[in-house]
Amino acid sequence: MIVEAGHFALILSLFVALVQAALPLAGAQRNDPAWMGVAAPAAFAQALLIAFSFGCLTYAFVTSDFSVAAVVANSHSTKPMLYKVSGVWGNHEGSMLLWVLILAVFGWAVALFGRNLPPSLKARTLGIQALISVGFLAFILFTSNPFDRAIPAPFDGRGMNPLLQDPGLAFHPPFLxxxxxxxxxxxxxxxxxxxxxxxxxxxxxxVRPWTLAAWSFLTIGIALGSWWAYYELGWGGWWFWDPVENASFMPWLAGTALLHSAVVVEKRDTMKAWTVFLAIVAFSFSLLGTFLVRSGVLTSVHAFATDPERGVFILVLLLIVVGGSFALFAWRGPQLTGGGLFRPISREGSLLLNNLLMSIGAVVVLFGTLFPLFAQVVDYKMSVGAPFFNRVFVPLMVPMIATMAVAPLLSWKRGDLPGAMGRLWAAGAAAAAAVAVAIAVATKTSVWGPIGLALAAWLAMGTVVELAERIRLFRTSPAESLRRLGRMPRAAWGMTLAHFGMAVAIAGMTGAGVWKVESIQTMKPGDSVNVAGYVYTFKGASEGRGPNYSYISGVFDVTRNGQPVTTLESEKRIYPVRGMPTTEAAIESLFLGDLYAVIGDPQEDGSFATRLYFNPLVAWMWAGALIMVFGGVLSLTDRRYRVGAPVRRRPPAAAQPAE
Amino acid sequence: MTGPWIIAVVLILVCLAVLLPVLLRARAAAAPARAAFDVTVYKDQLAEVDRDVERGLLTGAEAEAARVEVQRRLLAAADEAGKADTDTAGGGRPGLVTAVVVALLVPAGALATYMVLGSPEQPDQPLAARPKPEPQVAQADGRAASLQQAISTLADRLKKNPQDLDGWTLLGRSLMLMSRYGESAQAFAQARSLAPDDLSLRADWAEAQLMADEGEMSDAVRQAFQAVRAGDPSQPKARFYVGADLADRGDAQGALAEWVDMVAMAPPDAPYLPTVTAQIARLAEQAGINPATLEPSAEARAIAAARPAPQPAAPVVAPKGPSRADMEAASEMSAEDRAAMIRSMVERLATRMEENPGDKQGWLRLAQAYEVLGETEKAAEARAKAAALP
Structure with a gap:
């Protein structure tokens, strides 16, 4: 009964979305306030219905209702409760339902907070939002229905991919x-x-606060994903330029560019068409990402061909959304002329430069992701792997990071580049020091090590210099500086933190990417291996059983110069339902790097295969991402986004000021 | 039975209660003019400039420049707002007709669609509320449990005596029955290393590996099937999967030829016959080929004619439904899962190679896997290791 009610609610929401798309869009055209007014309540009804439907599906997973096909395919009665719940979105059908749920809730939020929007803009925005809903709801209901029944119901499910049975991955898709x-x-x-x-x-x-919110969530999602890859796949790696990762990285790049160009629109009333263009690009990448991950288009053309219904639907939907919006842009875009003029060397100019670099970066990633797919279609085998991205994408980011430190010091309209560079002497000194340290400490020689650390130091110090400029540090009394620091708007804090976080993350990527030390061998209890100065001693292994898996657990003592550092315990788990092993790496994060140990298969002579790593600075990467997200959230709470609405009666002179 | 309908009616009523009032409500005065919204924002921006000056974030000159710019926009907007005063038409039309249309169409559309897609007669079946498994099922469970027991005993024995070819083969088949494909493939691989020339074992391994890969045919598996097919044209598994692979690549003709030959050469009581015949019928229909026109090749007829009197069917696992079902399962697995799975498998292979570096084929396999993952440097390394071996 509850399952069927959820199914009905989902169908009803499709029809509500149709109303929400048709009436407000037509109403805005005819200037009919009643029709436009339907948008907000319809958005509310739609969110309510989809939330109810999602609740019903969750109920089916929690109670292990194996009369529902999606539950059979993705759950198992012995699974821990947390993973029964995360199993709801750990599969194609459920994840699509989560997608529309979030879409509907966001639409409702626009309706709720949109009092200060001109009515026709609000009606059209919600109408377009509803059109997207219609496309996705139809896709779910007609090609990937999570409420399809499996009658007669089997007595147990097929279980979830054990790799996904992990807290990191349980919460990674919702954030993405x-x-x-x-x-x-x-x-x-x-x-x-x-x-x-x-x-x-x-x-x-x-546009800016919404983009900021989306960007913050996406940053968390990507960071969680790479963290999961780091500790669950047991390779000591954290980014593989894998299509799935690229799929989330492309919207991030476009979204970051959008975030910055929206500032220019807001402050300077220019670059409007470019911002609109980026908004379309960012969402197109998001759609592409959703489908790349969910349809299996990328990994196998064959799988795509065997399920033509889903594949064709996806292609048509993508074509309509992406093609339609770009066509509209080509037609109407030139009308969106801006007011403010600026010189090439100015804050606008440098933002535009970085916008372009990030867009080119996104195109490079797109090319690297899709090219193998097209090559496969014409039966030409090739792969575009990490070397391609490292050679093409990474150098593109060097001038971008270099500019990132300079841009905030330039003023709007017309900037003083020599002046800004002069004030950045501290950052230059920090970069030089970083190069010296990198060369002195490095265990391996590499060009990218010193470059990466120098960029990180340049950006970090540049950000601090900008903050010091703002509060006139050393140029006025310390008390005055402190007063200025306390009164800095949150948006400014947001930028400072986000840029600083980026610097920390770059340091982490450089360290872990360039100076990773690994050692693969078989060890008997009592054996020791020296990895980058840390001595790992294998203490032995034991077997045991978890809730729905059995495991071998290996214990390592780690010492440095004879002093005990820590004890690591790594597990290799086997899930009998799917007959698949997973590794649980043992990780100890130190300030300068991670100690990382993985236990492998037992050998005939009683030894065990082990993989031991020292990953320098790797934790900085996630720390940096967290700082960036914190900056984004702080900026989101800035008071300037709380603009009031004009009163309902003319004359406009009576409009109320903010707050 | 009536439960879902009651909920459906409640949902519809709630929906209409939310949607309709806006349409029915007496029209309020027209909304403020468009430009009035711009004016509000610009005024707020001016206030922000003042705040920044107060905080000392802007110098007098900078603030003045910013103020002038915002004021210029403000004037333009206020001007427009004044002009727009005259044309705020539109309000006041009754929405009654629209309300009636919405109230009729939304429930009607939803109910009609639900009648097509839904299963209103099916109650929930939460596990806790379901009757205990029937005796038959319990028996099957018992059988599974005893098979489980037998498998672990066998595995323990093989650990002590890894040269037992029959043992590995039996283990592989039993694991296959338990749907533990990955382990089954490993057992068959062990058996193959003891009897490298046994084509049937090679086919068993390839089938288990294919299942373990959730129906995605890897190059190694494809090569294995093709080699077996070349070495022993009457080996049913190889014929079946080579055909499935062809069908999968769009070559229906080739696939049908493989399967028709396979049927022609099969002993009359072969357990896999019904599956294959059904498969042929389905593919022929899809491809628009009349099944009656399909003839086995001369080679197949010759082999069938030379076959001695029917032998008892070998205890093979009947080839499972061809890739269609498997492919569906595989396509349901997200790319994310699959990529993760591939990685974990490659990683296992890599570990194995570190322990057994004399295995040339293994290095080649690893190199291939790395190439698929795009790790060209590691792939080159593995190839070099393979080349260094005799």
């Missing part, structure tokens, strides 16, 4: 989706602006 779907708001606003042929001042204020 919050990011992907968040860009749908910027997209809907962009399309609404194109239909209207104008970009209001309120438009610019609105």
């Amino acid at each position: 989706y919050l990011g992907y779907v968040g860009f749908s708001i910027a997209f809907s606003f962009a399309i609404a602006a194109l239909i209207e042929g104008r970009v209001d001042a309120a438009w610019a204020r609105w």
Whole structure:
């Protein structure tokens, strides 16, 4: 009964979305307030229905209702409760349902907080949002229905992929989706602006916070994903330029560019068309990402061909959304002229430069991701792997990071580059020091090690210099500086933290990417191996059973110069339902690097295969990502986003000021 | 039975209660003019400049420049707002007709679609509320448990005596029955290393590996099937999967030829016959080929004619439904899962190679796997190791 009620609610939400798409869009065209007014309540009804439906599916997973096909395919009665719940979105059907749920909740949020939007803009935005909903709900209901029944019901499920039975991965997809779907708001606003042929001042204020929220979620999602790859796959690696990772990285790049160009629209009333364009690009990448991950298009053309219904639906949906919005942009985009002029050397100019570099970066990633797919279609085998990305993408980012430190020191309209560089002497000195340290300490010679650390130091110090400039440190009394520090707007803090976090993350990527030390061997209890100065002693292994798996657990004592550092315990788990092993790496994060141990298969002579690593600075990467997200959230709470709405009666002179 | 309908009616009523009031409500005065919204934002921006000056974030001159710019926009907007005063038409039309249309179409559309997609007569079946498994099922469970027991005993024995070819073969088949494909493939691989020339074992291994890969045919598996097919044209598994692979690549003709030959050469009581015949019928229909026109090749007829009187069917696991079902399962697995799975398998292979570096084929396999993953440097390394071996 509950399962069927959930199914019905989902179908009903499709029809509500149709109303939400048709009436407000037509109403905005005819200037009919009643029709436009339907948008907000419809968004509310839609969110309510999909939330109810999602709740029903969760109920089916929690109670192990094996009369539901999705539960049979992705759950098992012995699974721990946490993973029964995360199993709801750990599969194609359920994850699509989560996607529309987030979409509907975001739409509702626009309806709720959109009092200060011009009514026709709000109606059109919600209408476009509903059109996206219609596409996805139809996709779910007609090709990937999570409420399909399996009658007669089997007595147990097939279980979930054991690799996914992990807290990191249980919460990774929801964050990614919050990011992907968040860009749908910027997209809907962009399309609404194109239909209207104008970009209001309120438009610019609105696009930025939504993008900021989406960007923050996406950053968390990507960081969680790479952290999971780091400790669960047991290779000591954290980023593989794998299509799935690229799929989340492309919208991140486009979204980061959008975030910065939206600032220019808001502050300077220019670069409007470019911002609208980026909003479309960011959401197109999000859609592509969703489908690349969920349809299996990328890994196998064959799988795609055997399920033509789903594949064709996806292609058509992508074509309509991406092709339609770009066509609209080509038609209406030129009308969106901006007011403010600026010189090439100015804050706008440097933001634009970095926008371009990031967009080119995104295109490079897109090319590297899709090219093997097309090659496969024409039966030409090739792979585009990490070397391609390291050679093409990474050098693109060097000038971008270098500019990142300079841009905040340039003023709007017309900047003073020599002056800014002069004030950055401290950053230059920090970069030089970083190169010296990198060369002195390095165990392996590499060009990228010193370059990466120098960039990190340059950016970190550049960000600190900018903060010092803002509070006039050393140029006024310490008390005055402190007072200025306390009164800095949150948006400024957000930028400082996000840029500083990026610097920390770059240091982490450089350290772990260039100076990783690994050692693979078989060890008997009592054997010792020296990895980068840390002596790992294998103490022995034991077997045991977890809730739905059996495991071999290996214990290592780690010492440095004879002093005990820590004890690591790594597990190799075997899940009998799927007959698949997984590794649980043992990790001890130290300030300068991670100690990382993995136990492998037992050998005939009683020894065990082991893999031991020292990953320098790797934890900095996730720390940096966290700092960036914190900056994003802080900026989101800035008071300037709380603009009031004009009163309902003319004259406009009576409009109330903010707060 | 009535449960879902009651909930459906409640959901519809809630929906209409949310949607309709806006349409029915007496029209309020028209909304403020468009530009009034711009004015609000610009005023707020001016206030922000003042705040920044107060905080000392902007110098007097900078603040003045910013103020002038915002004020210019503000004037333009206020001007527009004044003009727009006259044309805020539109309000006041009754929405009654729209309300009635929405109230009729939304429930009607939803109910009609649900009648097509839903199964209103099916109750929930939460595990806790279901009757205990019937005796038959319990028996099957018991059988599974005893098979489980037998498998672990066998595995323990093989650990002590790894040269037991029959033992490994039996283990592989039993694991296959338990759907533990990955382990089964490993057992068959052990058996193959003891009897490298046994084509049937090679086919068994390839089938287990294919299942373990969730129906994705890797190059190694494809090569194995093709080699077996070349060495022994009557080996049913090889014929079946070579055909499935062809069908999968769109070569229906080739696939049908393989399967028709396979049927022609099969002993009349072969357990896999019904599956293959059904498969032929399905593929022929899809490809628009009349099954009656399909003839076995001369080679197959010759082999069938030379076959002695029917032998008892070998205890093979019947080839499972061809890749279609498997492919569906595999396509349901997300790319994420699959990539992760591939990685974990490659990693296992890599570990194995570190322990047994004399295995040339293994190094080649590893190199291939790395190439698939795009790790070209590691692939080159593995190839070099293979080349260094005799």
